Amino acid sequence: MELITLNSTIETLLNHRSIRKFTQKPLTREQIETIVESAQMASTSSFIQAYTIIGVKDEAKKAKLAELAGNQPYVEHNGHFFVFCADLHRHKTAGSMENTDVTASIESTEKFLVAAVDAALAAQNAVIAAESMELGICYIGGLRNDIEAVGELLNLPDYVIPVFGLAVGEPAAESSIKPRLPLTHIYHEDSYERNEKAFTKGLEEYNSTISAYYDLRTAGKRKDRWTEQMAGMLKEPKRLHMKGYLEKKGFMKH
Amino acid sequence: MELITLNSTIETLLNHRSIRKFTQKPLTREQIETIVESAQMASTSSFIQAYTIIGVKDEAKKAKLAELAGNQPYVEHNGHFFVFCADLHRHKTAGSMENTDVTASIESTEKFLVAAVDAALAAQNAVIAAESMELGICYIGGLRNDIEAVGELLNLPDYVIPVFGLAVGEPAAESSIKPRLPLTHIYHEDSYERNEKAFTKGLEEYNSTISAYYDLRTAGKRKDRWTEQMAGMLKEPKRLHMKGYLEKKGFMKH
Incomplete structure (x- = not known):
């Protein structure tokens, strides 16, 4: 394909690769706010804004998260660490403020899906903002290995769960673009x-x-073949605690 | 905040507003491919690439989708219409190719979440690519109003569900940026x-x-107050068929 549609934004998108080694240079407050404001401008289902972002700065908490994520050092060592949460607690409060019972709605599978998608759309905007500033990123699904412990560490109320983490920072090692499916x-x-x-x-x-x-x-x-990688990864089901945890936190009851 | 970090990509991100009226000018093949290739470069959990994008060009199908989404004319009239699907059918096939039973894994709540997030990350990259080309977009959650009919219309196999649609095109009407939560x-x-x-x-x-x-x-x-809007929207639970449909298609069995 001849990319006559190429512009600097599309260049950033096509140039993505995950970075798993960062310098210790912390993001500036301005970089953090630009990333969060960019995240907030993502589309959101019916303006629901059903997510919360926790920036983790406390060194002990970062070390604990790295351990919980399966000893991934880049969870601890980076320029900033974000946790993207699906959040309907805010809407429970909104309901109370308006004397309206929203419980049946926020406990539906539909609304959990909405919240998870909202968190993902916001996160991907955060990623593009960071990468456009020449920072590197890595999503951390490993936070779901022991999602309950992560939720407790971040003091998450009911109707809020951590969906994934995002390590951001100045790249300290090269990595290469992985070819996608045709x-x-x-x-x-x-x-x-x-x-x-x-x-x-x-x-x-x-x-x-x-x-x-x-x-x-x-x-x-x-x-490795891709199908071989997938079969290896999917041979044994993982994180079978997810369904129970989601229900415990109030999600997907019906 | 003083935006000394502003660059043209961040300008695109911060300038987002949904567009609900498009000219009839169809996207070129090159625009479609640039958008899809940009989507594909989004991060994906453990390289699983658990989504499929269906571009709908057939006029009768578009009209039907517009009706199913609650008579939203911009589902029918746009430059191109994409449906983003969470997809683990590909991985079922990958398992068969490697003589590995992956059923328990792809039927887990964890893997449904992975697939939905993967679809959302890809979609948001598609959106940013489109907006950087001065196209407008609108996400269409209304496809889940009658998700089963949408799935049938697009001939989706088990382990594949439409998560949302995305209308893209040349904007034919202005809209304004909605202020986000503080x-x-x-x-x-x-x-x-x-x-x-x-x-x-x-x-x-x-x-x-x-x-x-x-x-x-x-x-x-x-x-309207925001809490008033939210209470009004969440007063009655909607799309309560989602849990049953997801299970019927093979997802979230445990």
Whole structure:
């Protein structure tokens, strides 16, 4: 594809790679506020703004989060660490202020989905803002390994859960752009691709791409196929506490 | 805040407003591909890429989707219409290709959350790419009003659900930037704000901001408070079919 539509924003988007090593240079207050304000301008379902962002600065808390996330050092060592939470506690309060019982609504699966999507849209805006300032980022799903402990550490009330973390900072190590699935595998027109043969063939082609990527990066030590990675990762279900935790915090009751 | 960190990408982020009226000028193939490629470069949990994007071009399907979304004309009339789907069908296939049973994993609440977040991160990159090209966008949560019919219309297999739509096109009407919650209400440091008095006071201040916004825009006809809007919207739970539909499609069984 010839990118005559390329502009500096699209360059930033296409140039994304996760950074897992940061300098210790803290973000300035201005950088933090620009990132949060950018996050806030993301679309939000019916203006619900169903998320909260916790910036973690306390060193002991950061060390604890790094441990809870499975000893990921970049959770502790970075320029700033954000936790994006799905939040309907604010709406419970809004209901009280208006003498309206909103409980059945905020306890629905629909509204949990809305809150999780709202948090993700805001986070991705935060990421683009950070990357446009030449900072690096890494999402931290590992916060869900022991999500209850993370929720307690951050003092989250009912109707609030941490969805993921986001480490941001000045990159201290290079990393490379990982090739994505073929566009034709992600993007269909008018109808889902139900031809299993074409579907499988697309994955086989992508396997070759990914194998070659690892082969080159590791000087022949790794040649994983994508389907092999996925099968390995998905062989055993993980974080089976999620359903119970969500219900305990008030979400997805019906 | 003085925005000395402002760059053209952050300008795009901060300048967002939803557009609900588009010209009929269709996106070019190049614009569509740039948007999808930008979406694909978003972060994805453990490289799982658990989403699919369906571009709807068929006029009859677009008209049907507009009807299903609650007669929203901009679902039908736009430059292009995307549907972002959470997708673990691809991973079921990947498991089969590797002779690995991944069922228990993809049926977990954890993996549904991963897929929904993946779809949202990709969508927000698509939005930023589109807006950087001076196109307007509107997310369409209304696709979940009758999510089963939407899924059938797009021929989605098990382990795939439409999360939301995205209308994109050349703006045909102005709209204004809606003021978000105060930064101090969205962003906390080290711990969630559990002081209910301060929390409520923040919402009251925001109510004044939102009332003034509507007052100005409608020449005094509307002065809704934000908490009033939220209480009104959340009074009756909506889309209570979501839990059953998700389970029927294979998601969130445990």
